[in-house]
Amino acid sequence: MTRPSLFELENHSDFIQRHIGPTVKQQEEMARILGYDNLDALIDDTVPAAIRRHTPMDLPPAQTEQAVIARLRALASQNVVNKSYIGTGYSNTFVPAVIQRNVLENPGWYTAYTPYQPEISQGRLEALLSFQQMIIDLTGMDMANASMLDESTAAAEAMTLLHRMNKKNRSNVFIVADDCHPQTISVVKTRAEVLGIEIVVGCPEKLVGDTEAFGVLLQYPGTYGHLEDISPLIERAHAAQTLVTVAADIMSLLLVKSPGELGADVVVGNTQRFGVPMGFGGPHAAFFATRDAYKRSIPGRIIGVSIDRRGNQALRMAMQTREQHIRREKATSNICTAQALLAIMAAFYAMYHGPEGLRRIAVRIHRLASIFATGMKEIGLPAQQATYFDTLTFEVGEQQSSIIERALAQGINLRIIDTDRLGVTLDETTTAADVETLWQVFNDGNLPDVSALDAAIDDTSSIPAGLLRDMDYLQHPLFNDYHSETEMLRYMRYLEDKDIALNRAMIPLGSCTMKLNATTEMLPVTWPEFAGLHPFAPVDQTKGYQALLAELDHMLLEATGYDAISMQPNAGSQGEYAGLLAIMRYHQSRGDHQRKICLIPSSAHGTNPASAALAGMKVVIVDCDNQGNVDMDDLRLKAERHTEDLACIMVTYPSTHGVFEESIIELCAVVHEHGGQVYVDGANLNALVGIAAPGKFGADVSHLNLHKTFCIPHGGGGPGMGPIGVGAHLQPFLPSHPVSPVPGVDADNDVVSAAPYGSASILPISWAYIALMGGDGLEQASKVAILSANYIAHRLKSHYPILYTGNSGNVAHECIIDIRPIKEASGVSEEDIAKRLIDFGFHAPTMSFPVAGTLMIEPTESESLYELDRFCDALIAIRQEIDAVQAGKIDAQDNPLANAPHTLEDVAATAWEHSYSRELAAYPVASLRRYKYWPPVNRVDNVFGDRNLFCACPAIDSYREDG
Numbered sequence: 001m002t003r004p005s006l007f008e009l010e011n012h013s014d015f016i017q018r019h020i021g022p023t024v025k026q027q028e029e030m031a032r033i034l035g036y037d038n039l040d041a042l043i044d045d046t047v048p049a050a051i052r053r054h055t056p057m058d059l060p061p062a063q064t065e066q067a068v069i070a071r072l073r074a075l076a077s078q079n080v081v082n083k084s085y086i087g088t089g090y091s092n093t094f095v096p097a098v099i100q101r102n103v104l105e106n107p108g109w110y111t112a113y114t115p116y117q118p119e120i121s122q123g124r125l126e127a128l129l130s131f132q133q134m135i136i137d138l139t140g141m142d143m144a145n146a147s148m149l150d151e152s153t154a155a156a157e158a159m160t161l162l163h164r165m166n167k168k169n170r171s172n173v174f175i176v177a178d179d180c181h182p183q184t185i186s187v188v189k190t191r192a193e194v195l196g197i198e199i200v201v202g203c204p205e206k207l208v209g210d211t212e213a214f215g216v217l218l219q220y221p222g223t224y225g226h227l228e229d230i231s232p233l234i235e236r237a238h239a240a241q242t243l244v245t246v247a248a249d250i251m252s253l254l255l256v257k258s259p260g261e262l263g264a265d266v267v268v269g270n271t272q273r274f275g276v277p278m279g280f281g282g283p284h285a286a287f288f289a290t291r292d293a294y295k296r297s298i299p300g301r302i303i304g305v306s307i308d309r310r311g312n313q314a315l316r317m318a319m320q321t322r323e324q325h326i327r328r329e330k331a332t333s334n335i336c337t338a339q340a341l342l343a344i345m346a347a348f349y350a351m352y353h354g355p356e357g358l359r360r361i362a363v364r365i366h367r368l369a370s371i372f373a374t375g376m377k378e379i380g381l382p383a384q385q386a387t388y389f390d391t392l393t394f395e396v397g398e399q400q401s402s403i404i405e406r407a408l409a410q411g412i413n414l415r416i417i418d419t420d421r422l423g424v425t426l427d428e429t430t431t432a433a434d435v436e437t438l439w440q441v442f443n444d445g446n447l448p449d450v451s452a453l454d455a456a457i458d459d460t461s462s463i464p465a466g467l468l469r470d471m472d473y474l475q476h477p478l479f480n481d482y483h484s485e486t487e488m489l490r491y492m493r494y495l496e497d498k499d500i501a502l503n504r505a506m507i508p509l510g511s512c513t514m515k516l517n518a519t520t521e522m523l524p525v526t527w528p529e530f531a532g533l534h535p536f537a538p539v540d541q542t543k544g545y546q547a548l549l550a551e552l553d554h555m556l557l558e559a560t561g562y563d564a565i566s567m568q569p570n571a572g573s574q575g576e577y578a579g580l581l582a583i584m585r586y587h588q589s590r591g592d593h594q595r596k597i598c599l600i601p602s603s604a605h606g607t608n609p610a611s612a613a614l615a616g617m618k619v620v621i622v623d624c625d626n627q628g629n630v631d632m633d634d635l636r637l638k639a640e641r642h643t644e645d646l647a648c649i650m651v652t653y654p655s656t657h658g659v660f661e662e663s664i665i666e667l668c669a670v671v672h673e674h675g676g677q678v679y680v681d682g683a684n685l686n687a688l689v690g691i692a693a694p695g696k697f698g699a700d701v702s703h704l705n706l707h708k709t710f711c712i713p714h715g716g717g718g719p720g721m722g723p724i725g726v727g728a729h730l731q732p733f734l735p736s737h738p739v740s741p742v743p744g745v746d747a748d749n750d751v752v753s754a755a756p757y758g759s760a761s762i763l764p765i766s767w768a769y770i771a772l773m774g775g776d777g778l779e780q781a782s783k784v785a786i787l788s789a790n791y792i793a794h795r796l797k798s799h800y801p802i803l804y805t806g807n808s809g810n811v812a813h814e815c816i817i818d819i820r821p822i823k824e825a826s827g828v829s830e831e832d833i834a835k836r837l838i839d840f841g842f843h844a845p846t847m848s849f850p851v852a853g854t855l856m857i858e859p860t861e862s863e864s865l866y867e868l869d870r871f872c873d874a875l876i877a878i879r880q881e882i883d884a885v886q887a888g889k890i891d892a893q894d895n896p897l898a899n900a901p902h903t904l905e906d907v908a909a910t911a912w913e914h915s916y917s918r919e920l921a922a923y924p925v926a927s928l929r930r931y932k933y934w935p936p937v938n939r940v941d942n943v944f945g946d947r948n949l950f951c952a953c954p955a956i957d958s959y960r961e962d963g
């Protein structure tokens, strides 16, 4: 071996091999087991030659973790963290340290998956249920979901819900109060236009009642700060059969009457200021609360209370069957990934402070606002609002530029509303000294005195009479038992221990790519220079972000082969929507207004048809053949039939069936021939990066789930990011933003998220991943992802039928095992297998998607050969149990599969009345003696939960007795 130079020693990076599970030697062994000389031979035989890239990605070589952190530090230092008074839906907050370290920075929370398997998700389900309870209490509504992507999209979803629900008023008009946040007005307008809903923006006092409208959106308090009793307005609306959505500020609801009390039909808002950093736009959890009558139409995920097979209380996601996978283009919404981790943080913030603590925070904010406003009046600059909570607007005329200059000199950002108005929003972090500084900024001369004003003013005079609220909220013990840090710490640990996240075991979810979320990648998320920025901060303060965004743009363009990127969409579903809008705008720009048909293969993910419907397109399904591939004859037939009105096809590649379809290039050609565009759903990019690029093999646009391929953790159901890559011809139609225009696109373009770059503060994660891996590392990761999936398929194929393979007999980066014939022969279902895997300490694979009665397994490149084997051994052991059932050696009804999962209580109970042993129940393989996960509940009854829909925290006793 040659002696390495000092330079080589210093720049040697272990990261690629830390990220990729199997060692290089194991990779070669695995390839040989599969019958190939080496890994590249497997890839050559699996990926169609026609789509392979000919040039490697133009990315810097892999850097060490230390170098990447140093580079991120340098980028971060280019951001200026001014004190923000910009408001507009985003406020400074103190993230309680105990929550930051033990939730936001804790892989036990952030690496968990969406709680589709309730038995291993009771911890996060309980936290999310508390979030719903908090929202129900503060909004005064009957029920709430958990959660929405941002306030603006929540308002847009409210509009479509009211449009569906208002049977008494079929008008097509939706009124939007002109004092809603500007980003919300834009997002709602975009959403409405393509659905043929007419938006009338104006003063609600003038419009409501006189304008025929199915619904109205009010902001409470208004974006400029005005706070008023909206109940007379709501009454007037209801008298005209106009339904009412109120976008409310969560902090103000601690002091003023809830929109529910005032008569609202839907209440939306954001919980960011409950202990979640602004993060230059996100991520944070928005909320959606409504009346009981609309509960079955509510968008997003709802956590509900059910029972397990012993009759004990157990939580689960309610009405899952109602989600997009079943409803397809008739789904109520396209939301899939939401903001679970951030909803959980907000709920913990409320628990930690409790009702009194929260109220004290709100009272202090309001007191400071009153003192500030009174002082401003003394200065000779009275606020435009007589009644307000925390936000005030000042008409400053010609003084504007000198005030802004003085503010910036003090490190302060004010809200610049127009050429002569400035806005100020106070928050939890504002101090008396800050108020004095603000006075100085507005006035060079004499200053009022905080203490004197504090003694003199009357808090209630700035809140309208009768609008003050009694403390009727958060009385549940959950919000009252955890005010000491010790209790909070233990409660969070208690919940965490109930769940399986990636820090316990492999989560082999097909389609969702649960790979390593490396700690180094996560570090920058909570740095103040990334976490502390307001999304509308002046651009010269966000240079670090701009540089990082530009570099990430380049990286993702290299990976996908496209020409331009939009970072605005907050999840894959939102990327789909933004991409379809770009396609539609492109057609419209060419005069092709009739092009509205969206072809979707029957195997597509449910968000595809749901997004198409949301974009105002009409879905036409294309069949799959019995190999699971898109039926090219049917495709040609339908493309031809719709040659006049074809907008696009949405196709996932490699397919949701886990196969590299040979026909993809021809498919793109056929669609293009008939004037359509090709949308490639990028959820499966983990099989492509470095190997093939959708932008090069014929696609026009793709979303990238950065929380799948690019290492943003799933957070138990969000956050996520769904940027879209597009060809140059679609670039002019990418989303813009009304407050902070996106460089390179028309400021009047569509707007799909509240913030210009979506959940910007998690983008450093993907940037870091790419920098750590380099081009070669990324390509190696894709290859090993394919290798590991084929290795699993190989080990399992004599025990379970592999449903689909490509021409070479190989799968792509995931494989589907078909349980239908097994169920037919033995009575054991895919659900029994999924639940039995819990006894082995595993999270189940994806169940019954994309094919009912199957399990889809995606190992990713990050799982070691040890873990792959452990998982295969578990499934093979389960197959032997199935055989025993089938052979009549174990009881058909009373067997370890039907009764799975087994709890500690099951096996420790005095009575054991089963036909098999306690050992077999709990320790089916010896390795479990070293480390055993105990599910906290038995199998959860889905049907009971949906029939008896209950989505708030259950009574006190049910919590206290389980200690």
Ligand SMILES: *Cc1c(COP(=O)(O)O)cnc(C)c1O
Binding pocket: 335, 336, 337, 511, 512, 571, 572, 573, 574, 605, 607, 608, 652, 656, 681, 683, 684, 705, 720, 721, 722
């Ligand atoms: C995950 C996924 C989506 C939806 O993405 P979200 O980020 O959850 O909104 C769409 N299509 C496919 C194939 C997926 O796997």
